[in-house]
Amino acid sequence: MADAKKKVTVATCSLAGCFGCHMSLLDIDERLIALLELVEFDRSPINDIKEISPSVDVGLIEGGVCNAENVHVLRQFRASCRVLVAVGECAATGGVPAMRNHYTLKECLQEAYVRGIGVAGAEIPSDPELPLLLDKVQPLHHVVKVDYTLPGCPPSADVFWMFLTDLIAGRDPVLPPSLIRYD
Amino acid sequence: MPDSKKTFQLDDREVPFREGQTIFDAAMAAGIFIPHLCHNPDFEPHSSCRLCTVIVNGRPFASCTQPAVAGQMVQSNTPELRDMRRMLTQMLFVEGNHNCPGCIKSGHCRLQATAYELGIPDNHYQQFFPLREVDASHPGIILDRDRCILCGLCVRISRSVDKKNVFAMTGRGIDTTIVVDSPSGLLVDSTVSVDDQAVLNCPVGALMLKRMAFDVPFGDRTYDQALYSEDSVARFQATEANRHG
Ligand code: SF4
Ligand code: SF4
Numbered sequence: 001m002a003d004a005k006k007k008v009t010v011a012t013c014s015l016a017g018c019f020g021c022h023m024s025l026l027d028i029d030e031r032l033i034a035l036l037e038l039v040e041f042d043r044s045p046i047n048d049i050k051e052i053s054p055s056v057d058v059g060l061i062e063g064g065v066c067n068a069e070n071v072h073v074l075r076q077f078r079a080s081c082r083v084l085v086a087v088g089e090c091a092a093t094g095g096v097p098a099m100r101n102h103y104t105l106k107e108c109l110q111e112a113y114v115r116g117i118g119v120a121g122a123e124i125p126s127d128p129e130l131p132l133l134l135d136k137v138q139p140l141h142h143v144v145k146v147d148y149t150l151p152g153c154p155p156s157a158d159v160f161w162m163f164l165t166d167l168i169a170g171r172d173p174v175l176p177p178s179l180i181r182y183d
Numbered sequence: 184m185p186d187s188k189k190t191f192q193l194d195d196r197e198v199p200f201r202e203g204q205t206i207f208d209a210a211m212a213a214g215i216f217i218p219h220l221c222h223n224p225d226f227e228p229h230s231s232c233r234l235c236t237v238i239v240n241g242r243p244f245a246s247c248t249q250p251a252v253a254g255q256m257v258q259s260n261t262p263e264l265r266d267m268r269r270m271l272t273q274m275l276f277v278e279g280n281h282n283c284p285g286c287i288k289s290g291h292c293r294l295q296a297t298a299y300e301l302g303i304p305d306n307h308y309q310q311f312f313p314l315r316e317v318d319a320s321h322p323g324i325i326l327d328r329d330r331c332i333l334c335g336l337c338v339r340i341s342r343s344v345d346k347k348n349v350f351a352m353t354g355r356g357i358d359t360t361i362v363v364d365s366p367s368g369l370l371v372d373s374t375v376s377v378d379d380q381a382v383l384n385c386p387v388g389a390l391m392l393k394r395m396a397f398d399v400p401f402g403d404r405t406y407d408q409a410l411y412s413e414d415s416v417a418r419f420q421a422t423e424a425n426r427h428g
Pocket of ligand 1: 280281282283286287288289290292293294295330387388389
């Protein structure tokens with residue numbers, strides 16, 4: 001239909017995250033149906049599309065940046081998305097993965113693959129297909145400009161709902177204190 | 184003129200005060216919340232975090248130490264002061280290691296609750312990821328310097344209330360840190376004990392009792408239930424009522 005309103009395109013991905021934020025997005029339950037009237041998902045684990053389109057309205061990124069591939073995907077999202085959103089504490093602060101920043105990368109790898117409990121055939125993985133780990137885990141805003149942050153571990157379903165419906169309606173999304181939680 | 188008639192102007196309200204009362208105390212007694220972190224109204228003020236800064240007759244002062252004077256014009260809840268308080272709070276977050284999802288103080292923490300109340304969604308600034316020491320040597324108490332905001336409350340309370348001088352600050356600027364008075368520098372060799380007010384009044388998750396982590400489930404905690412402002416004003420007024428009958 002020529003006069004049908006064009007749907008807002010949304011891409012999502014998880015970098016150094018646990019997919020908990022994505023689960024919380026799905027937690028909007030039956031409101032998903034209303035949301036799907038308004039948005040069309042681009043690259044996302046929800047539809048398994050692997051590559052982001054060159055021009056997307058909103059990018060939701062869960063997780064911080066812990067390896068070279070994360071940096072690549074994050075830059076692609078920034079280049080493609082009109083509005084880029086850091087979703088959850090890991091994207092906003094590095095979160096739990098950034099607790100490794102207390103140690104050197106070598107110490108972390110040795111603990112996991114050499115000294116770890118029950119490790120057999122101890123060897124630090126070095127397959128060239130594996131993305132190289134960064135020295136320190138970084139929040140998104142250390143690498144690219146981030147337009148909005150949805151706080152929470154994970155942000156509640158209501159946070160996603162309020163943010164997306166505000167944005168789609170053309171309002172500047174500002175979360176009330178009752179929806180701001182870091183845990 | 185009886186004391187009760189003395190007032191000053193705070194934003195759009197007339198606030199009564201007693202002679203010698205600070206702007207902060209008079210405001211809280213009148214039910215007006217001024218954000219604060221290094222100050223705990225139960226103890227002597229310190230005016231170091233500057234979160235409670237107000238504009239008095241055009242100039243900035245820390246309200247927790249500034250005496251109220253009749254006829255003063257005081258501004259507190261202005262967009263500029265709220266912005267400044269947001270910046271100060273965000274700077275406290277980035278200069279430590281605050282991982283709220285993994286912190287057992289979450290929900291009871293005044294730094295976190297202050298940030299909620301100020302509507303802060305993120306840290307904004309670059310994080311320092313400093314390397315700081317955790318002291319878990321004591322059987323009942325943990326000192327996690329990652330979460331210390333250097334409010335100095337433990338230092339002040341240990342000195343003047345517990346009469347022990349267990350804590351002190353050392354270093355300068357960004358290298359400032361809390362140290363423990365004991366031969367090894369560890370809590371286990373100090374005179375600290377689990378009922379020390381210094382330990383029980385840390386506003387964040389830096390000084391904590393062990394084995395209390397999940398006494399109250401997440402979601403049911405102090406600031407999951409109430410805003411910091413409501414909780415803080417109520418506590419202040421209850422203490423005031425006790426003190427002055
Ligand atoms: S001390 Fe407070 S702000 Fe810091 S991590 Fe713990 S809950 Fe969060
Ligand atoms: S340990 Fe707690 S009370 Fe002591 S200075 Fe740090 S934040 Fe303040």
